[in-house]
Amino acid sequence: MGEFEGLVAAHRRELLAHCYRMLGSIQDAEDALQEALLGAWRGWSGFEGRSSARAWLYRICTNACLRLLSRRPRRMLSPEHGPALKQTADLGQPVPGPIWLEPWPGEAPEAANESDPESDYLRRESVELAFVAALRHLPGTQRAVLILREALEFPAGEVAELLDTTPASVNSALQRARKAMAERVPATSQRAELDALGEAGRRELVDAFVGAWERGDVEALTALLAEDARFTMPPLPAWFDGRADVAMFMRERLFTTPWKLRAITVNGQPGFACYQDGKLGAINALTIRDGRIAEISGFVDPALHRYFEAE
Numbered sequence: 001m002g003e004f005e006g007l008v009a010a011h012r013r014e015l016l017a018h019c020y021r022m023l024g025s026i027q028d029a030e031d032a033l034q035e036a037l038l039g040a041w042r043g044w045s046g047f048e049g050r051s052s053a054r055a056w057l058y059r060i061c062t063n064a065c066l067r068l069l070s071r072r073p074r075r076m077l078s079p080e081h082g083p084a085l086k087q088t089a090d091l092g093q094p095v096p097g098p099i100w101l102e103p104w105p106g107e108a109p110e111a112a113n114e115s116d117p118e119s120d121y122l123r124r125e126s127v128e129l130a131f132v133a134a135l136r137h138l139p140g141t142q143r144a145v146l147i148l149r150e151a152l153e154f155p156a157g158e159v160a161e162l163l164d165t166t167p168a169s170v171n172s173a174l175q176r177a178r179k180a181m182a183e184r185v186p187a188t189s190q191r192a193e194l195d196a197l198g199e200a201g202r203r204e205l206v207d208a209f210v211g212a213w214e215r216g217d218v219e220a221l222t223a224l225l226a227e228d229a230r231f232t233m234p235p236l237p238a239w240f241d242g243r244a245d246v247a248m249f250m251r252e253r254l255f256t257t258p259w260k261l262r263a264i265t266v267n268g269q270p271g272f273a274c275y276q277d278g279k280l281g282a283i284n285a286l287t288i289r290d291g292r293i294a295e296i297s298g299f300v301d302p303a304l305h306r307y308f309e310a311e
Contacts (some may be wrong), residue, residue: 004040004041004044006154007053007057008037008040008057011057012033013031013109014109014110015061016029016030016033016034016060017029017104017108017109017127018058018061018062018147018152018242018267019032019033019036019061019064019065020104020127020132021126021127021132021143021147021151022062022065022066022069022103022135022140022143023065023068023069023072023075023145024075024102024133024135024136025075025098025101026102026103026104026105026221026304026307027098027102027303027304028068028072028098031068032061032064032065033061033064035064035068036057036060036061036063037060039060039064040056040057040060043060051161054210055154055158055161055311058148058152058154058162059161059162059163060187062144062148062162062163063103065140065144066140066141069140069143070140072098073098073099074136074137075098075099075100075101075102075136075182076099076100076101076134076136077100077101077232078233078234078237078238078239079216079232079239079241079255081095081237081267082237084155084239084240084241085238085239085240085241085245085249086243086245086250088248088252088253091233091236091237091238091253092236092238093153093235093236093237094235094236094300095234095235095237096235097234100216100234100235100301101129101132101133101234101300102134102299102304103129103266103267103285103286103297103299103304103307103308104127104132104266104267104268105264105265105266105307105308106264106266106268107124107127107268108126108127108268109266110280122154124191124268125189125190125191125268126147126150126151126269127267127282128189128191128267128268128269129186129190129267129269129285129297130185130186130189130190130287131181131189132267133184134180134181134184134185135147135181136221137180137184138177138181140179141163141165142173142174142176142177142180143177144162144163145159145170145173145174145177146163146164146173146174146177146178146181146282149170150174150178151168155176156170156171156174156199165190165210185220185297186289188289190267190268190269190287190288191268193288193289193290194269194270196291197288197291201291202270205224205225205288205291205293206263206270208220208224209221209224209261209272209286209293210261210263210272212224213259213261213272213274214259214260214261216254216255216259218247218250218251218255221247221250222243222246222247222250224293225243225246225247225291225292225293226265226289226290226292226293226294227242227243227245228241228242228243228294229242229243229246229292229293229294229295229296230242230246230295230296231246231295231296231298232295232296232297232298233248233282233298233299233300234298234299234300234301235301236300246296257276257277258276259274259275259276259281260275260276261273261274261275262275264283264308266283266284266285266297266308267285269285269286269287269288270285270286270288271284271285271286272284273308273309274298280305280308280309281300282298282299282300283298283299283300283305283308284297284298284299285297285299
């Protein structure tokens with residue numbers, strides 16, 4: 001089985017990213033990929049090479065994701081769970097279960113043997129939080145078609161084979177998916193926002209954020225925020241909407257204990273592993289708009305932290 005193991009090793013990371021896009025959860029993505037690879041191993045002896053081995057693996061993974069989607073509620077964002085808080089005394093109890101959108105560690109992986117810069121750019125955008133959040137609103141098949149055609153650039157005929165349908169059905173599903181996504185995804189991607197800042201601007205923003213956070217300097221942090229900035233922290237249901245209320249939360253609750261931050265990448269966006277007393281307490285991702293921070297997406301579920309310890 002050395003040939004199969006080599007095939008899986010070459011494609012595992014990109015297959016995991018595919019499952020994450022489909023499911024909006026790194027934990028569900030691992031489960032789906034494990035199920036898919038077990039099925040692929042069992043069927044390897046019968047693989048006849050009518051398609052590429054990579055396409056064959058994507059077919060098995062996509063079907064595993066579609067089965068899991070049929071058994072799971074749609075992953076949600078904090079504003080979909082309830083209204084923003086106007087006080088900080090009670091942040092609520094963590095809401096358990098597979099219901100929250102989860103972060104992706106790092107950038108989107110390159111496909112094996114892929115060196116096209118434009119294709120790499122599309123893949124990077126396709127793991128951004130806003131893109132993955134918008135995907136949740138598509139039916140499973142439309143979701144698969146959009147990812148396979150747009151993010152991974154499979155030809156329509158090959159996608160039709162993967163999904164046991166026709167090229168005409170694939171093209172129709174793609175048109176509907178594009179229309180739905182256009183209504184939900186910001187006009188400017190995070191990749192474009194970061195490119196507009198430039199390397200020096202990104203470094204300046206990250207350094208300013210880390211310094212202010214570690215000092216507990218609410219005024220300095222507030223100066224980095226957009227007027228309509230949000231702060232979310234699933235699985236806690238609490239979230240805050242607007243610069244003034246985010247500053248209130250920071251002032252009254254966030255900095256009662258000192259923090260140390262390590263800059264990382266989350267969903268291809270600037271992020272931070274946030275430590276208290278030497279223990280990882282939160283993963284934060286920043287969403288940038290016009291050079292300011294439009295959202296701090298905090299993820300405080302300890303089950304997610306293992307994915308970012310080495311990120």
